[in-house]
Amino acid sequence: MSDLIFYTNPMSRGRVARWMLEEVGAPYETVVLDYGTTMKGPDYLAINPMGKVPAIVHNGRAVTEGAAIVAYLAEAFPEAGLAPTAAERANYYRWMFFAAGPLEAVTADKALGVAPTADQQRMVGYGSLDHVVDALEGAVKANPYIAGDRFTAADVFVGSHIAWGMQFGTLPQRDAFDAYVARIMGREAAARAREIDDALMPQPVS
Known part of the structure; x- marks a missing residue:
């Protein structure tokens, strides 16, 4: 085995x-x-x-x-x-678990037709789809890769979620997302x- x-x-x-x-x-x-x-x-x-x-x-x-x-x-x-260096660690864990938490939750809710009211947005953790998308766009614009200047394991996880979100319509099309996904999806391992x-x-x- x-x-x-x-x-x-x-x-x-x-x-x-x-x-x-x-x-x-x-x-x-x-x-x-x-x-x-x-x-x-x-x-x-x-x-x-x-x-x-x-x-x-x-x-x-x-x-x-x-x-x-x-x-x-x-x-x-x-x-x-693929593990982070000391300098990459903050962005690496921040955005990997952002994808596992707020991003997964808000895109699942969108797919299910769930839309929290303004009062409920304080409870659900992600606030709103716009809040999540804007934060995620800022992350992929800040550096070539999620943790910094090089590809790490966080790009596997975050990049997969962005690619799926655009493919299935749970994330809006944004130029920054297109550019980021193009950078990572052409890798031989992918x-x-x-x-x-x-x-x-x-x-x-x-």
């Missing part, structure tokens, strides 16, 4: 973890789970009681949640050079990860 096992479905946030795994370059085993069966089965629930993907098991220890997986892999494989996951997609019945 591999020291690094990746549990995923090609139609899930597992695509973010796949990209990070390809950036890291360490050998790993892929286990593809089905939403209605194996993802809810006892074997996988022992790894992730939420019954969702992605998850990894590295040297017998499970890690779930996309941002945690990305951050963990950056630290577990320092030779990949292209390789997309190719692997696309090949695992269900094929139409002829």
Whole structure:
């Protein structure tokens, strides 16, 4: 059995973890789970009681949640050079967890047609979609990459969310987002990860 096992479905946030795994370059085993069966089965629930993907098991220890997986892999494989330096650490963690918190929440609410009232905006954490988008735009304008002048693991996570948001219409089109996504999505590891996951997609019945 591999020291690094990746549990995923090609139609899930597992695509973010796949990209990070390809950036890291360490050998790993892929286990593809089905939403209605194996993802809810006892074997996988022992790894992730939420019954969702992605998850990894590295040297017998499970890690779930996309941002945690990305951050963990950056630290577990320092030779990949994707963890932050001391100078990059503030932006790295700030914006990675901004994407995992306010950005995920507000885009999910938009997709579900949930629009907090002015009074409710004080409760939901993200305030409003405009607040989140403006803050995120400022982050990608400030530097070439999220943490500074070079690509880090935070770009895998934040960049994936921006790309998906523009693709599915939960984020508005902004020039700064277009430029940032173009910078990161052309990476060899990103292209390789997309190719692997696309090949695992269900094929139409002829």
